[in-house]
Amino acid sequence: MEHPLIVYNSLTRKKEQFVPLNPPFAGMYVCGPTVYGDAHLGHARPAITFDLVFRYLTHLGYRVRYVRNITDVGHLENDSDSGEDKIGKKARLEQLEPMEVVQYYTDRYHADMDQLNVLKPSIEPRASGHIIEQIEMIKSILQNGFAYEADGSVYFDVHKYNTLHHYGKLSGRVIEQLMEGYRNLDGQEQKRNPEDFALWKKAEASHIMRWPSPWGDGFPGWHIECSVMSSKYLGDVFDIHGGGMDLLFPHHECEIAQNRAASGKDAVRYWLHNNMITINGQKMGKSLGNFITLGEFFNGQHPALEQAYSGATIRFFVLQAHYRSTLDFGNEALKAAEKGLKRLQDAYGNLTKVIPKPTSTVDIATYRKRCYDALNDDFNSPLAIAALFDAARTINAACDGKENLTEADIASLTETFHIFFCDILAINSQKGGNQEKMLDIVKGLMNLILEYRQDSRQKKDWAASDKIRDGLQGLGIVVKDGKEGASYTVPD
Template identity: 60%
Template sequence: MKSHQLKLYNTLSRDKEEFQPINPPFVGMYVCGPTVYGDAHLGHGRPAITFDTVNRYLTHLGYKVRYVRNITDVGHLQGDADEGEDKIAKKAKLEQLEPMEVAQQYTDTYHRDMALLNTLKPNIEPRATGHIPEQIALVEAILKEGLAYEVNGSVYFDVLKYNKTYKYGKLSGRVLEELMSGSRDLDGQGEKRNAVDFALWKNAASEHLMKWESPWGLGFPGWHLECTAMSSKYLGSQFDIHGGGMDLMFPHHECEIAQGNACNHRDPARYWMHNNMITINGQKMGKSLGNFITLQELFTGKHDLLEQAYSPMTIRYFILTAHYRSTLDFSNEALQAAQKGYKKIINGLKIARNLEYQSEEGIALDENQIKQIESSIANAYRAMDDDFNTAQAIGHLFNLLKKINSIFTGQLKSASLGKEVFDQLKDNFITFVTQILGLVEEKSDVQENMLDLLLQLYGEAKKARDYAKVDEIRAGLKSMGFVVKDMKDKIDWAYEE
C-alpha cells in the first residue's frame, strides 16, 4: 500500500481526521443510492461521481474497497415523512404500472447514466425489497432493547427514550429540545408518542400497493431502516465510511445512527462524508422542487435552461472542478468552461500516451524543470490526500500538461528531464486523468477512422498545393469540434478547446 497520510472531513466530528480503516487494507464504504421513481438528474450525478472518486483513489492507494450502494425501491414516502404515499407507488398509479415495473425501469436508466459518467459499479447494490426479512429482524431487535413501540400495526422508534443513553442529533447538530419545540403543534396527533419519533415499520392501508407480512400485520419498512439493514448485512455492525448527499444528513443519516446504536450499541460508521448540493440560481436542485435537469437532458441539450448539449465527461469534469463539500451552481457558462477544460485535459492525454523519450547526447539535466514536475506531482497527490480535493488536483495536472505540451512542441527536450522524471511526468498524468479522476476520451472507432481518412486527404491536398481543399477539410473538421495540427514531420488533430 502506498504511503499517504490521507485525511477526510468527518461530518460527525466536524473536523478533518486521518483515515484509519478498522481492518486495513480492507475498507467498507456504504453510500445511499437513488430512490428509483424518475430519471437521474444532475443532483444524482454529484454523489455518484464524488464517491466513485473516493473509491478510485482508495483503490489506487492499495486499499481493498467493498463499495455498497443501495437502491431504494419501497418505503420512501412523499416529503421524506412517515405519512403519505410511497414515491414509487404514486408513480406506478400515474403510469398504470406495477410498482416494480417503475422501480426496474428507473434502476435501468440510472445504471445507463452512471455508465455514461464512467462511474465504476459498486461491489454490491442491494435493493430494499430484497431485504425485508433483515428489516423485520432489525425492528424486533430494537423493540427488544426497549427503544421502540408498536401502535396499530406500526412500529416507531422512541427518540426521547433513546436520548437518555445516547445523543440524538449529534451528526446534524440538531438539538432535541428545539426539534420538540418546533413540532409542538403535532403533539398528541396521530399514533406517535412524540412528533420526533420515526417509523421503523408502517401498517399498510388496504389501498397500499407495496406491503409484506410481519409480526405486526401487513406493512412496509421505514425509509431509514432500509439502509441500516443493508449496510450492516454487507459491511458489519460498524464499517469505515458512510456517504451521501448533505440533504440526507437529517433525518435519514441521523436516524441510521440511532438505529445502529439501539441494535449494536455503536455508531454504524466511523467516518461520515457528505457532498454538498448542486444549485440553480442559488436554490437546491431536486425533483421535489421541480427545478431539476435530468442527465439525459444535459447529454442531449433538450431543456429550456440549456444553451447546448453537454457530454457525460464534460459533466463529470464539471463536478470534479469543485471540492465535493462546496456548493456547485449550475450555469451554461460554467458548463462551457468545463467543456473547454475537459478537452484540454484529453488533448494532453492523447499526447502523453504517444510521447516517447528521446535521449540526446550533450544535453544537461534541467534541474529547474525537474523540480517543477516533481512538485506538481507531489502537490496533486497532496490535494487528493487532503479530503479528496479534486479541484486543486486538477490545477496541478494543468501544470503537468504545460510540460507535456512543451515536450510535444519541442520547446522542452525530454532528455533534459532524464528518463526517470520523463516517465514520472507521463505516467502520473495518465494515471490521474484516467484512473483517479475517471475521465475518458469520448470517441468511437467510427470517428477515429473518419478522422484518419480526413487527415490523409488533408495531407494529400496539402502536398498537391490544393489549398482550397485544405481549407475545406480544415473548416469541416472545425465544425465537428476538431482542429488540424500541422507539424514539421506529421499532421495530427486535437479537440477544439
C-alpha cells in the first residue's frame, strides 16, 4: 500500500493513479462469456487478468464488488442469419431448451475457471434475469430522446447522441469516419442511420428466446445488458470496467452511450482492456475457427497440442505476459511455462528445508518490494514473476549452503511467496483441504521408505536402494539425493 496503484485507462490512453470513488469500496464490472459453447484459451485471458485485478485490489485492502455477467439471451449471429440467435440455433440443433444449453455451458465454464484457479466473482448476473431492468433502461433512453421505435424494435440514435456527446470517445473514432465504413445497409431498413444500434429487437416467429415488452415480443440488443447490470449492482458511476480489446468497439462504446443517455452520467471511471491471445500471430477466436478449448488443453486432445497442460500452467503462461500485450500460443512456450512454474513451486517447497543462519548474505526485502512495484505499475505480473524467480534462485542457493538466510529471512520469503505466489498470482497448485490428511499420511510413508533406503545406502546395498528408488519412480515419485539427505517430488 506504500505506493499508489497505477492503471492504464483505455479511455484516456494514459496510466493513471487508481483512486476509487468510495474507498474502501471498489466496483468492477467485466464482460463475461456468452454461454453457447466451450470456453477457449481466449476466454482465459480476461478471466485470469481480472482475477488478478480482483485479487490484488482485495489484497490492497479494498472491499471489491466484482460483477462478471453471463450472456444468455442470445444475440444475432451474423448479418446473413437475419435474426436467428446463437443460443436459439444451438438449441434447435441439439433439441434442447435454450436454458438447458445455457446451463450446460455455464457449468462447464465454471469448471474451467476452477481449473484456472479463477475466483468466483461477487455477483454473476445473467442477462435473462434482467429483462425487466433492460426494458426500463430502454424506456429511459427513449424518454430522453436518444432512441426511436421502428416496427417493434428500438434503436439508439447515434447521431442525436453525438450532437451532445462524443460517440467514439473510447475507441478514438469520430462519427464521420464511421459513416464512411457503413456502406452496406442490407436488412437494416428500419434504422435511421446505419451506425445506429439495437436496444431491443423484434423477435420473428421462429425466434425461440423472446420476452414481452412495450414494443412487442422481442429480445434485448447485445449491448444493453452490460449497461444495465453494471449500473444495477455498482451504481450509475463505478470504478473499473474490464474486457477484451476486441470489445472496445462497438460494445463498450455503446455501453458508454447507453449509460450516458439513460442516467446523464459517464458510468465508468477506469476502462481496462486485455489484449488477445494469438496463434501463429493471428487472434484466437471463435469466428476464425483457430481456437483451442480449455478442456482440450487440460486433456491434450487437440492436433495442435503436443501434450496436456494443467490449469496452473495455463494461468502461469498467461500471467507471464503483461495483460495489454498480445500473447502467442505455442507448445514450446507452454512447456517452458510448465517447467518454470515447477521451478517456482520447488523453490517454495525448499523454503522449509533451508537451515537458518545467524547472519544473512542476501537482501531479502527487495524481492517483495519488486513484486509490489511490479503490480502497482498496471499489474505487471511478468515483472513480479521475474522477482519470484530471483527469489527462487536465492532460496535454492541457501539450500545448497551457498547463501545464508536468517530465521527472519526465511519467514519473510515464506510470506512473500504466500502473498504473491499463492494469493495474488495464485499460480501454486491447489490442494484441496480434504486431501491434506492423505498428504500427511503419504509424507509419513515416504519418510519411512526413504529411511529404509538410507539404511541400504549406508550399507552400500545399491541394489536395494535402487530398487526402492525405481519402484517409487514407477509410482510417479522421483527421489533426489542431496547433501542433507533424500527428498522427493511428484512431477505432473
